[in-house]
Amino acid sequence: GEDVEQSLFLSVREGDSSVINCTYTDSSSTYLYWYKQEPGAGLQLLTYIFSNMDMKQDQRLTVLLNKKDKHLSLRIADTQTGDSAIYFCAESVSGNTGKLIFGQGTTLQVKP
Amino acid sequence: DTAVSQTPKYLVTQMGNDKSIKCEQNLGHDTMYWYKQDSKKFLKIMFSYNNKELIINETVPNRFSPKSPDKAHLNLHINSLELGDSAVYFCASSQPRGGPSGELFFGEGSRLTVL
Numbered sequence: 001g002e003d004v005e006q007s008l009f010l011s012v013r014e015g016d017s018s019v020i021n022c023t024y025t026d027s028s029s030t031y032l033y034w035y036k037q038e039p040g041a042g043l044q045l046l047t048y049i050f051s052n053m054d055m056k057q058d059q060r061l062t063v064l065l066n067k068k069d070k071h072l073s074l075r076i077a078d079t080q081t082g083d084s085a086i087y088f089c090a091e092s093v094s095g096n097t098g099k100l101i102f103g104q105g106t107t108l109q110v111k112p
Numbered sequence: 113d114t115a116v117s118q119t120p121k122y123l124v125t126q127m128g129n130d131k132s133i134k135c136e137q138n139l140g141h142d143t144m145y146w147y148k149q150d151s152k153k154f155l156k157i158m159f160s161y162n163n164k165e166l167i168i169n170e171t172v173p174n175r176f177s178p179k180s181p182d183k184a185h186l187n188l189h190i191n192s193l194e195l196g197d198s199a200v201y202f203c204a205s206s207q208p209r210g211g212p213s214g215e216l217f218f219g220e221g222s223r224l225t226v227l
Binding site for chain 1: 116143145152153154155156157160162167168202204206208213214215216217218219220221
């Protein structure tokens with residue numbers, strides 16, 4: 001079946017690195033995603049990784065994909081208070097429908 | 113200029129009432145979606161339309177009926193509202209069936225509270 005799991009909460013100090021982890025079940029997922037949700041807003045795509053890649057770096061963001069373990073992580077370097085939000089991991093579902101399965105979201109709290 | 117806009121943003125109503133949420137996108141996308149986010153922030157797909165054709169219909173009570181008058185609009189009508197329908201409903205759009213990268217563009221959400 002399709003399932004995505006994340007830890008619910010992470011607290012870090014400003015300037016530290018944050019690592020948010022995710023596990024998924026659908027090995028046929030073509031893409032895996034990280035979305036960010038700020039309070040009172042919709043989700044916004046942060047970054048995504050194609051399933052044949054191991055790593056993707058985009059400025060302060062690093063995505064690591066371990067296909068064997070079906071594990072995805074998002075590292076945010078030099079975390080700022082503006083990074084405080086809920087981060088959702090998601091996987092695409094095969095079948096050409098555009099359907100995404102989301103994890104339950106990790107709330108990142110950044111303390112000054 | 114908002115890409116995906118939903119109305120109303122907040123909706124408070126009594127059990128048993130019927131209500132609608134409207135969604136419009138100006139991105140030229142062919143595919144639109146309704147997602148439900150519950151009080152624990154869990155986000156689950158409800159429906160998807162591609163160019164006015166229903167392509168995803170998850171296990172959702174038939175009190176929920178989506179309608180797509182054209183590919184830029186996807187409305188959600190809910191009959192006989194129940195307490196458990198209280199949630200934030202997000203509209204989203206994408207290139208056809210997710211397009212090459214599958215990126216979804218979300219509206220700001222409509223918070224429905226059923227009393």
